[in-house]
Each structure stands twice: as C-alpha cells, then as structure tokens.
Amino acid sequence: MIHGESYKPIIAEAAKMAIGEENIYERVFIFELLKDKNDPNAVAGAVGFSVRQPKFYVFKAKAVLLATGGATLLFRPRSTGEAAGRTWYAIFDTGSGYYVGLKAGAMLTQFEHRFIPFRFKDGYGPVG
Numbered sequence: 592m593i594h595g596e597s598y599k600p601i602i603a604e605a606a607k608m609a610i611g612e613e614n615i616y617e618r619v620f621i622f623e624l625l626k627d628k629n630d631p632n633a634v635a636g637a638v639g640f641s642v643r644q645p646k647f648y649v650f651k652a653k654a655v656l657l658a659t660g661g662a663t664l665l666f667r668p669r670s671t672g673e674a675a676g677r678t679w680y681a682i683f684d685t686g687s688g689y690y691v692g693l694k695a696g697a698m699l700t701q702f703e704h705r706f707i708p709f710r711f712k713d714g715y716g717p718v719g
Contacts, residue, residue: 616650618642624655624695634695659688 607615619639627635636651661684693699 616648619648621691624657624691625649625651626695632696637691657688657692660684662686662689 618641620642621637621639623638624634625636625638627633634652634655636649637655639648639650640646641648689699
C-alpha cells in the first residue's frame with residue numbers, strides 16, 4: 592500500500608534531481624496569466640509573488656498547466672442537522688484557477704460537476 596505522506600518526499604526528490612532544484616519555485620501565488628503577443632489564444636507565462644518573502648516573479652513558458660484544484664467553498668453544503676458542521680471541505684480549493692483562466696480568456700465548461708469529499712470528524716461515512 593502506498594501512503595501519501597511517505598510517497599510524496601520520494602517523488603519530490605526525484606523531481607528535484609530531474610529538473611534541478613534551481614527550477615523549482617514553491618509558495619508563489621500566481622495571480623495573472625500572460626498572453627502570447629503573437630497568438631491571442633495562447634498563454635506565454637504567469638506573474639506572481641512569494642507568500643513568504645517580498646519577491647515578485649515573472650515566468651516565461653512554452654506551456655502552462657493550470658492545476659489549482661476546484662472550488663469547494665463557493666457553495667453552501669446540502670448537509671443538514673449534525674452533519675452540517677462535520678462535513679469536511681478542502682479549504683485550499685478557492686477557485687483561483689478558474690479566475691485566472693477566465694481572466695485570460697479560457698472557455699470554462701463542465702461547472703455542473705464538482706467534487707465534495709465527505710469526511711466526518713469522530714464519525715463514520717464514505718470517503719472519496
């Protein structure tokens with residue numbers, strides 16, 4: 592069985608070796624995608640800032656992958672009664688990826704599908 596807490600450091604070390612530690616930027620908040628001046632339908636980079644230090648970053652890229660997660664905290668839960676305060680919602684799924692994509696002109700579809708994991712503190716319920 593693979594456990595995430597032991598597997599992630601192994602994968603992170605392999606990534607550092609493959610692309611070089613100088614090419615890894617952590618804790619950078621991306622707030623704007625940069626459009627390609629030659630192709631209005633392409634993204635050529637991103638702009639962001641460090642959440643720990645007073646630094647500003649401008650990234651130039653051949654390809655951009657937007658993998659920020661969903662938007663679980665935008666809607667009220669359907670849970671009622673005791674379960675209303677015990678349903679776990681991912682606090683880091685803020686919808687920021689939807690915002691920067693929409694602002695850059697991306698066509699956003701399939702919003703009727705959203706993932707809400709049910710996890711109950713001190714209780715039993717389906718997970719996943």
